[in-house]
Amino acid sequence: MIKWGIVGAGNIAHSFSKDLALVIGGELTAVASRDLDKARSFANEYGAPNAFGSYEELFTSNTVDVIYIATPHTTHAELSIAAMKAGKNVLCEKPVGVNKGEVEAMIKVAKENNVFFMEALWTRFNPTIKKVKELVDNGTIGDIGYLHADFAFYALDRDENGRLLNPALAGGSLLDIGIYPIFLSYLMLGRPKDIKATANFYKTGVEVQISMIFNYEKAQAILYSGLNSNSEMKAEIAGSKGSIFVHPRWHETSGYTLEINGDSSVVEVGKVGKGYTYEIEEVHKCLNAGKTESDLWSHQNSRDLIEIMDTVRSKTGIVFPFE
Numbered sequence: 001m002i003k004w005g006i007v008g009a010g011n012i013a014h015s016f017s018k019d020l021a022l023v024i025g026g027e028l029t030a031v032a033s034r035d036l037d038k039a040r041s042f043a044n045e046y047g048a049p050n051a052f053g054s055y056e057e058l059f060t061s062n063t064v065d066v067i068y069i070a071t072p073h074t075t076h077a078e079l080s081i082a083a084m085k086a087g088k089n090v091l092c093e094k095p096v097g098v099n100k101g102e103v104e105a106m107i108k109v110a111k112e113n114n115v116f117f118m119e120a121l122w123t124r125f126n127p128t129i130k131k132v133k134e135l136v137d138n139g140t141i142g143d144i145g146y147l148h149a150d151f152a153f154y155a156l157d158r159d160e161n162g163r164l165l166n167p168a169l170a171g172g173s174l175l176d177i178g179i180y181p182i183f184l185s186y187l188m189l190g191r192p193k194d195i196k197a198t199a200n201f202y203k204t205g206v207e208v209q210i211s212m213i214f215n216y217e218k219a220q221a222i223l224y225s226g227l228n229s230n231s232e233m234k235a236e237i238a239g240s241k242g243s244i245f246v247h248p249r250w251h252e253t254s255g256y257t258l259e260i261n262g263d264s265s266v267v268e269v270g271k272v273g274k275g276y277t278y279e280i281e282e283v284h285k286c287l288n289a290g291k292t293e294s295d296l297w298s299h300q301n302s303r304d305l306i307e308i309m310d311t312v313r314s315k316t317g318i319v320f321p322f323e
């Protein structure tokens with residue numbers, strides 16, 4: 001049984017814990033919060049036997065095999081590094097670091113300490129996305145010419161000091177949700193040859209919407225993320241022989257539609273829980289096999305993703321005050 005510990009008892013920690021309960025072979029054994037009462041009540045809710053009032057106490061305890069970092073973007077690098085230096089395996093929320101420098105530092109510490117380290121890019125492990133990747137790779141829709149993916153929701157009514165609208169917490173749409181359309185383009189088409197992007201900014205200084213064109217040798221991807229409206233979030237991958245539509249919301253999808261020669265087939269793949277179950281299973285698989293990184297979402301994949309995001313940032317003037 002793989003013993004999990006969670007750092008940061010916020011939103012995603014709750015969703016993750018509910019899905020962890022659905023996975024065979026793992027259990028939540030510890031929770032750490034900056035507030036001991038909060039840690040205790042979270043631990044009670046999910047039946048975890050250990051609660052800590054500081055993150056450091058969890059890192060140095062012997063209560064877990066792997067630690068899930070579920071705190072704001074700006075804290076990922078420091079906390080993952082502290083956990084790995086204490087010899088713990090780490091699954092860290094996306095974006096794993098806020099820039100290339102942070103991600104490189106994290107990978108270095110993972111290697112030095114010979115621990116497992118992975119970015120929690122859960123969509124990579126979603127069974128529909130895996131199936132779609134297989135269809136693209138085996139040529140079912142021919143050569144891809146066009147890909148479209150977006151991710152948007154209205155968030156301008158949120159707390160301006162919260163992590164989405166606060167530049168000091170690396171707020172804005174790009175790192176939080178723009179990462180998903182970028183990921184899909186990278187997964188299906190690889191690293192783009194050229195990137196064009198344009199962004200609008202909010203009064204707090206964070207980027208509030210961003211449109212991106214990724215140019216490839218024989219394809220273009222049109223990608224978007226935003227915090228000032230909703231979007232349908234249906235992804236489209238179109239090739240010389242057919243198209244795939246990933247059903248909304250595509251990043252947590254449970255099915256797709258395949259269109260070939262005017263014939264359309266709707267495929268419901270399904271999913272267990274909200275879908276975090278699959279990244280959890282991947283971690284279990286890697287740990288049980290003694291691996292220090294996943295083949296499906298490797299250190300190099302995280303490196304490539306942050307490099308692309310750094311490029312998008314440099315083209316649109318997204319700078320965080322702490323950099």
Ligand SMILES: NC(=O)c1ccc[n+]([C@@H]2O[C@H](COP(=O)([O-])OP(=O)(O)OC[C@H]3O[C@@H](n4cnc5c(N)ncnc54)[C@H](OP(=O)(O)O)[C@@H]3O)[C@@H](O)[C@H]2O)c1
Binds near residue numbers: 034095163
């Ligand atoms: N994979 C997904 O689907 C998904 C979905 C949502 C979010 N995320 C990622 O998960 C991370 C956390 O997002 P969230 O929505 O769960 O955030 P959240 O609700 O604000 O929770 C973050 C938790 O981090 C801890 N924390 C540590 N330092 C903090 C600081 N300076 N300010 C605020 N909180 C701090 C707090 O826990 P304590 O008070 O208990 O210490 C807080 O409850 C983000 O990096 C985000 O990208 C992923």
